[in-house]
Amino acid sequence: MRGVWRVADVRSAEETLMREVPDGTLMQRAAAGLARRCALLLDRVYGARVLLLVGAGNNGGDALFAGALLARRGAHVTALLLSPDRAHPAGLTALRRSGGRVRTRWDERLPADLVMDGIVGIGATGGLREPAIGIVEALAVRAPRPIMVAVDVPSGVDVDTGAVPGAAVTADVTVTFGCLKPALVAGPAAPLAGHVELVDIGIAPQAAPALRIAGAADVAEWWPRLTAGSEKYTRGVVGIATGSHTYPGAAVLSTAGALAGPTGMVRYAGTARAEVLRAHPSVVAADSVAGTGRVQAWLCGSGIGTDEDARTALHDVLGTDLPVVLDADALTMLVDGSSADRLRDRDAPLVITPHDREFARLAGGGPGSDRVGAALALAARMHAVVLLKGDRTIVAAPDGTAWVNPTGTAALATGGTGDVLAGLLASLLAAGVDPVRSAVTAAYLHGLAGRVAAEHGPVTAPDVAVALREAVASIIP
Ligand SMILES: NC(=O)C1=CN([C@@H]2O[C@H](COP(=O)(O)OP(=O)(O)OC[C@H]3O[C@@H](n4cnc5c(N)ncnc54)[C@H](O)[C@@H]3O)[C@@H](O)[C@H]2O)[C@@H](O)CC1
Numbered sequence: 001m002r003g004v005w006r007v008a009d010v011r012s013a014e015e016t017l018m019r020e021v022p023d024g025t026l027m028q029r030a031a032a033g034l035a036r037r038c039a040l041l042l043d044r045v046y047g048a049r050v051l052l053l054v055g056a057g058n059n060g061g062d063a064l065f066a067g068a069l070l071a072r073r074g075a076h077v078t079a080l081l082l083s084p085d086r087a088h089p090a091g092l093t094a095l096r097r098s099g100g101r102v103r104t105r106w107d108e109r110l111p112a113d114l115v116m117d118g119i120v121g122i123g124a125t126g127g128l129r130e131p132a133i134g135i136v137e138a139l140a141v142r143a144p145r146p147i148m149v150a151v152d153v154p155s156g157v158d159v160d161t162g163a164v165p166g167a168a169v170t171a172d173v174t175v176t177f178g179c180l181k182p183a184l185v186a187g188p189a190a191p192l193a194g195h196v197e198l199v200d201i202g203i204a205p206q207a208a209p210a211l212r213i214a215g216a217a218d219v220a221e222w223w224p225r226l227t228a229g230s231e232k233y234t235r236g237v238v239g240i241a242t243g244s245h246t247y248p249g250a251a252v253l254s255t256a257g258a259l260a261g262p263t264g265m266v267r268y269a270g271t272a273r274a275e276v277l278r279a280h281p282s283v284v285a286a287d288s289v290a291g292t293g294r295v296q297a298w299l300c301g302s303g304i305g306t307d308e309d310a311r312t313a314l315h316d317v318l319g320t321d322l323p324v325v326l327d328a329d330a331l332t333m334l335v336d337g338s339s340a341d342r343l344r345d346r347d348a349p350l351v352i353t354p355h356d357r358e359f360a361r362l363a364g365g366g367p368g369s370d371r372v373g374a375a376l377a378l379a380a381r382m383h384a385v386v387l388l389k390g391d392r393t394i395v396a397a398p399d400g401t402a403w404v405n406p407t408g409t410a411a412l413a414t415g416g417t418g419d420v421l422a423g424l425l426a427s428l429l430a431a432g433v434d435p436v437r438s439a440v441t442a443a444y445l446h447g448l449a450g451r452v453a454a455e456h457g458p459v460t461a462p463d464v465a466v467a468l469r470e471a472v473a474s475i476i477p
């Protein structure tokens with residue numbers, strides 16, 4: 001698990017460390033890491049043209065010291081000071097001593113193979129301002145485009161939320177210091193960071209992380225293991241109430257997702273039973289939730305519709321004391337309030353898996369640009385684990401913990417992939433995996449499956465279901 005910390009926690013960790021090391025040590029470590037990464041990005045440092053965009057604070061200081069290191073290796077380094085009176089004095093001295101040049105006016109002709117964005121870092125408030133906006137926009141359309149390296153964070157983003165309030169830098173690489181920050185991994189800011197590289201400057205935040213990122217090792221650890229004594233109920237039997245005459249595909253896909261999980265058996269309940277059995281002969285099928293044998297978790301939602309039968313299915317699923325995943329149509333039915341009593345009376349875990357439009361219906365407004373904050377608020381209000389889908393899927397728990405999924409891919413933006421995800425998630429719940437871990441694991445493997453499927457051409461939801469098995473096999477020893 002990797003942690004992601006907010007600005008206040010980064011600052012307090014920096015202050016603790018700064019009391020123990022000589023002045024300027026942290027900035028020297030940051031600048032050394034930054035210069036090393038920039039050198040790798042350039043074909044050749046000697047003779048390369050490097051442009052530093054230098055703002056008023058220490059972020060500009062990092063850029064100046066890193067520029068000095070590159071200048072010493074023979075790069076032609078020019079610092080453009082956006083607030084000439086406030087540029088980091090020691091950084092300026094170091095750059096000048098190393099042969100770097102300093103400019104205070106933007107000029108279209110300033111050459112650049114590589115641009116270092118040291119306009120603003122964790123001290124930022126609001127979007128970029130002039131003259132930075134004009135300069136960043138001009139560089140973004142320059143041909144050939146220079147390599148853009150953001151110092152700590154791309155300037156212009158809201159570091160704590162990942163919102164992008166106005167103009168912002170789009171980086172190829174972000175070299176960040178000490179720890180990851182929310183804007184590098186979540187919200188509309190995340191894609192602006194490009195490839196994120198973490199430089200260890202020795203800080204160790206003590207606060208709980210604002211966000212967590214699971215890795216393959218976590219997923220492997222949480223995945224239930226088979227033992228000599230395993231049978232279907234120790235592995236977990238999952239109930240699937242999805243699909244309908246009109247949308248049998250949703251039932252087939254969510255069942256496929258469940259079968260790729262650790263489940264010992266899938267029981268299907270609904271009117272797409274013929275199609276489900278044809279695709280998956282191992283499934284035991286019934287017409288209704290009430291007529292289904294013993295299960296250990298339910299998935300209700302996708303393709304089930306919102307008619308009387310669908311409402312009965314939802315009501316019956318929520319009436320159990322089992323963990324439940326609600327998706328798609330089940331979320332639509334939740335909004336009318338008719339299941340409110342059932343929700344209120346439940347103690348068992350509830351996981352909901354909305355995309356943005358479903359989220360808006362449930363929450364009374366879209367997630368906006370603070371996706372983590374919005375997901376956490378809905379999780380607390382509904383006493384549910386919220387898996388908010390997106391290219392950086394968020395998992396938010398009612399206790400205030402939040403995760404962001406690192407494996408997402410645009411290849412998954414195609415109809416029916418959410419059904420596969422929900423099936424896998426329900427399968428993990430039925431196996432007794434904690435609801436947050438189930439959601440995080442399902443998102444992780446689903447993303448990986450999307451990537452695997454994309455290696456063979458354009459991706460459809462059945463491809464993702466098939467690739468899920470390969471993704472599971474690649475992670476679970
Ligand atoms: N504190 C530390 O120990 C370390 C800090 N480091 C660097 O220092 C940065 C933080 O430095 P600072 O606290 O000086 O803050 P910043 O350099 O992030 O920015 C603060 C300055 O930028 C101006 N500013 C704020 N919002 C702006 C906007 N939207 N557009 C343009 N200008 C804006 C403010 O007037 C302020 O003077 C980090 O991001 C990192 O790059 C690193 O050197 C590592 C060590």
Ligand SMILES: [K+]
Pocket residue numbers: 059117118119120121150151152153154155
């Ligand atoms: K920056």
